[in-house]
Amino acid sequence: MRAAIIDGKAIGAQMRAEVAExxxxxxxxxxxxxxxxxxxxxxxxxxxxxxxxxxxxxxxxxxxxxxxxxxxxxxxxxxxxxxxxxxxxxxxxxxxxxxxxxxxxxxxxxxxxxxxxDVEGMHPASIGNIVYNDLALGPCTAVAAVEILKTLPLQLEGLNVTVIGHSEIVGKPIAFLLMGLGCTVTVCHHMTRSVAMHSRAADAVFVAVGKPGLVTGEMLKPGAALIDIGINRIETPEGGKTVGDADFASCAEVAGWITPVPGGVGPVTVATLMKNAVLATRMQMDHYRDAYARTDV
Missing domain, CATH: 3.40.50.10860 (Leucine Dehydrogenase, chain A, domain 1)
Incomplete structure (x- = not known):
């Protein structure tokens, strides 16, 4: 099996076109x-x-x-x-x-x-709203990663998902966003005893840790979706290069879909920031209209 590479640039371009309109x-x-x-x-x-x-x-x-x-x-x-x-x-x-x-x-x-x-979605109120399944201006990277999963031909209701990494602005929001979509979510972190046990049981794996090569092909279920959010700079004999948290070569031999690094989650994250800018503008327009609308006419 050879994974289909998810084109984050194309997804981001489509989002930007909608934002521009x-x-x-x-x-x-x-x-x-x-x-x-x-x-x-x-x-x-x-x-x-x-x-x-x-x-x-x-x-x-x-x-x-x-x-x-x-x-x-x-x-x-x-x-x-x-x-x-x-x-x-x-x-x-x-x-x-x-x-x-x-x-x-x-x-x-x-x-x-x-x-x-808060177009970055970093304010505690923005992140807290996700817990109530009330997504407005969500954390851009987390929202982008979930948007990528939604483009795949997978039934999200009941989908088994493992999230590796539990940061406040990526891992945890991803987990809550996925639960809001009906997924069954397992969150792994540095105290998880066997990350591979959980990832091999998952239909989709998200990884956001900041450790190159953390996820390998043997940690994946055949045909699973792998959303790699990591961005790491490593040195090679040819010079430095940017890689994710997954060993792309081995994972691509097992996964059904995989995001490249760069060119995967990154472009969709920036497009999500622009989408948030438009959403924030609309929310402010409505706020000012409601706050200052005349009621005596």
């Missing part, structure tokens, strides 16, 4: 979707992500502005900046780029972003 419609109503990217200090580690977000936003009809603040910007100053953006109706989404300087806790900034402008 929705963004154009909102613009005609005076609500042009606009994202603000916030980075602090040395931006070298985030520059690639920012450039990619800028490019994808342009193709999706979403305005994008990157703002970089000095390394010594205080938490108090950033708090004021975010409060200003929260109250600015011309700004519809806020992205906090990582890494941040040591004196700036990323979770504090994520909590400061208003839930209606």
């Amino acid at each position: 929705a963004a154009a419609e909102l613009a005609t109503k005076g609500w042009q979707p606009k994202l603000i990217s916030i980075s602090v200090g040395d931006t070298a580690a985030a520059e690639l992500y920012v450039r990619n977000q800028q490019k994808q936003a342009n193709s999706a009809g979403v305005e994008f502005e990157a703002r970089n603040y000095p390394e010594d910007t205080s938490l108090e100053q950033l708090t004021g900046i975010l409060q200003g953006l929260n109250g600015d109706p011309r700004v519809n989404g806020i992205i906090i780029q990582r890494p941040l300087p040591d004196h700036i806790p990323v979770k504090v900034l994520q909590k400061l972003v208003h839930p209606l402008k």
